Amino acid sequence: MSFHIFVQQVVNGLVLGSVYGLIAVGYTMVYGIIGMINFAHGDVYMIAAYLTAIFLAALTLLGVQSPPVIILLVLLLTIAVTALYGWSVERIAYRPLRHSTRLAPLISAIGMSLILQNYVRLSQGGRTQGTPTFLDGSVRLFEQGPDQFVQITHAQILIVVMAVLGMGVLWYLMQATAMGRACRAVQQDRIMASLLGVDGDRVISLVFVLGASMAAVAGTLVTFNYGSFDFFIGFVTGIKAFTAAVLGGIGSLPGAMLGGLVLGLSESIFSGLVNTDYKDVFAFSLLVLVLIFRPSGLLGRPEVEKV
Amino acid sequence: MKRITGGGVARWVLALMLGCTTAAQAETIKIGVAGPLSGPQAAFGEQFWRGAEQAAKDINAQGGIQGASIELVRGDDACEPKQAVAVANRLVDFDHVAAVVGHFCSSSTIPAFEVYAEAGILSMTPASTNPMVTERGLPTVFRTCGRDDQQGVVGAEFVVKQLKAQRIAVLHDKDTYGQGLADSMKAHLTTLGLKEVLYEGLTRGEKDFNALVTKLRAVKADAVYFGGLHSEAGPLVRQMREQGLQIPLISGDGIMSETFVTSAGGPKFVAGVFMTFGADPRKIAAGKELVERFRKAGYEPEGYTLYSYATVQSIAQAMRATQSREGAKLAAWLKSNAVDTVMGSKSWNAKGDLKVSDYVMYRWTATGQYEEVQ
Numbered sequence: 001m002s003f004h005i006f007v008q009q010v011v012n013g014l015v016l017g018s019v020y021g022l023i024a025v026g027y028t029m030v031y032g033i034i035g036m037i038n039f040a041h042g043d044v045y046m047i048a049a050y051l052t053a054i055f056l057a058a059l060t061l062l063g064v065q066s067p068p069v070i071i072l073l074v075l076l077l078t079i080a081v082t083a084l085y086g087w088s089v090e091r092i093a094y095r096p097l098r099h100s101t102r103l104a105p106l107i108s109a110i111g112m113s114l115i116l117q118n119y120v121r122l123s124q125g126g127r128t129q130g131t132p133t134f135l136d137g138s139v140r141l142f143e144q145g146p147d148q149f150v151q152i153t154h155a156q157i158l159i160v161v162m163a164v165l166g167m168g169v170l171w172y173l174m175q176a177t178a179m180g181r182a183c184r185a186v187q188q189d190r191i192m193a194s195l196l197g198v199d200g201d202r203v204i205s206l207v208f209v210l211g212a213s214m215a216a217v218a219g220t221l222v223t224f225n226y227g228s229f230d231f232f233i234g235f236v237t238g239i240k241a242f243t244a245a246v247l248g249g250i251g252s253l254p255g256a257m258l259g260g261l262v263l264g265l266s267e268s269i270f271s272g273l274v275n276t277d278y279k280d281v282f283a284f285s286l287l288v289l290v291l292i293f294r295p296s297g298l299l300g301r302p303e304v305e306k307v
Numbered sequence: 308m309k310r311i312t313g314g315g316v317a318r319w320v321l322a323l324m325l326g327c328t329t330a331a332q333a334e335t336i337k338i339g340v341a342g343p344l345s346g347p348q349a350a351f352g353e354q355f356w357r358g359a360e361q362a363a364k365d366i367n368a369q370g371g372i373q374g375a376s377i378e379l380v381r382g383d384d385a386c387e388p389k390q391a392v393a394v395a396n397r398l399v400d401f402d403h404v405a406a407v408v409g410h411f412c413s414s415s416t417i418p419a420f421e422v423y424a425e426a427g428i429l430s431m432t433p434a435s436t437n438p439m440v441t442e443r444g445l446p447t448v449f450r451t452c453g454r455d456d457q458q459g460v461v462g463a464e465f466v467v468k469q470l471k472a473q474r475i476a477v478l479h480d481k482d483t484y485g486q487g488l489a490d491s492m493k494a495h496l497t498t499l500g501l502k503e504v505l506y507e508g509l510t511r512g513e514k515d516f517n518a519l520v521t522k523l524r525a526v527k528a529d530a531v532y533f534g535g536l537h538s539e540a541g542p543l544v545r546q547m548r549e550q551g552l553q554i555p556l557i558s559g560d561g562i563m564s565e566t567f568v569t570s571a572g573g574p575k576f577v578a579g580v581f582m583t584f585g586a587d588p589r590k591i592a593a594g595k596e597l598v599e600r601f602r603k604a605g606y607e608p609e610g611y612t613l614y615s616y617a618t619v620q621s622i623a624q625a626m627r628a629t630q631s632r633e634g635a636k637l638a639a640w641l642k643s644n645a646v647d648t649v650m651g652s653k654s655w656n657a658k659g660d661l662k663v664s665d666y667v668m669y670r671w672t673a674t675g676q677y678e679e680v681q
Binding site: 002005008009012013015016019121125126127128129130131132133138140147149151153222226227228229230232233235236267268269271272275276277279280 | 345346347349350481507508509510512513514515517518519521522524525527537538541542545546549550551566568569570571572573575576
């Protein structure tokens, strides 16, 4: 593999990994706080993709021209509405089951995922939808001749930048604000935290809102980059993001991002070096290996049995 | 032991009564229309349904089949083999259809056709091009489209002789149709004395094929053949262009839909993509009047719409001629007689394949339309 091709594959992997990472955050935060896997999260991401297209069309209709303004507005609007979806999902499907068996919310999550998929399928149609290309253009690096270059589109750059930015904001929220402190307290011990005056239900709602917001960022950026989506995109991407969350150590924020990047990079490099048919086999074998040697993932802390 | 409850008995009586009332009315012939009426390939399902619906309407308006009118029954397989078998069983056991138009994806058609053949029901696909559909010795299966081995020949000839490509990459979507098409391309390249530089499969449902595109650059391919559907072909060609790879993409009938432009993210990305498809059925004289009517109703009868129409016509014609609904009799008649359809006269060989296939090459233009390559 020549230098250019290798760098290009690393770029491909970083972009893909950033998307996985952004979605993985939602899985990991929810798991961290209530110990359940929110299977509807991938579909929340899918809804964000549709919302992006809707807002993009609405803004164009209203005559907004400048790309940075459009990006910002679409991003904010999508985050707001997607967050509402995340909040509602928790409120409708998980909160009533808070004190039932561990499996109940899991089944409820699968049901929620089916409901969201079919709701979009019925309201938006089953066809592949698309947005007109909007973030055009690309940059070439290391150009040395007609096919010796590394090409990165502006949308791809935006994905990586926004992923880093989004993670930074989230990290700040969790580490340096009272809200984040409450989250971490509930994560460590929900009963003790509630004894000390932290409203557990509010914190859990907040976690769902934050997770959905990150999925919204991913949904918007992916729509800018790939331009097409259907009601089923949440499934494949959701599974990959969930894998990333487990790989990085479920419950750990930096783990989710790291897991996403490792997964994205391993997929694209394996695809480039060996074979595309088996890239998923490779990615999942990697997951198995990591879990054998580090059962709680790359950055996960082993669960301490509370007595 | 099963206990017969009062409610159960009442239901039986009701069912019997309903049975009587329908029998008293004029006879209807149920024909199943099975395909991806929902899901990512729903665009093709719509083509099927539009064509079949119009055909049934027209035949019924002309007095039906010896006085019996055609009633269509929808069967949605979403292009999933498992669902296709379930749909096939439902059409056979529950709806008691006399014949089936469908399915679309070869991976759905192949298992579903076994169900119909076992029940002795005539089945005709307007679109499944994988050779296996008719290669298994099932007596009651037909298709009104060509076969992938014919499609691959046209594709390979075009790539090698017209495009003068030397380093050809062959990609597929790991599905029966896509891989079958890619294999046929590969086989015919070999007969032309060329070996593909890359042969790999991508995953259906994914959107990011950048790693594969980079690989195409790494192997210095000068043309790409893709066996698959528009939902993957769209993002693939877009990512090729975005990575600065300007080589031509050639595909088969799986991208024959306006949705291909949508999934590529705009007409500018599809410009210069080639595909094989039957000679445009809209240009055949026999279907001129029908095409006009479709357009007047605000629908462009693209892709498989007319194929689906012609399929219903063929079934109706066979039923009229044999005065039978039996799959074996209908099949025997179709294999020895030619049928006049909106796509001209069609006749079938002993396998159920069309005697004449007419694949030609099309090119997508920068306005998101396609035109025949001269």
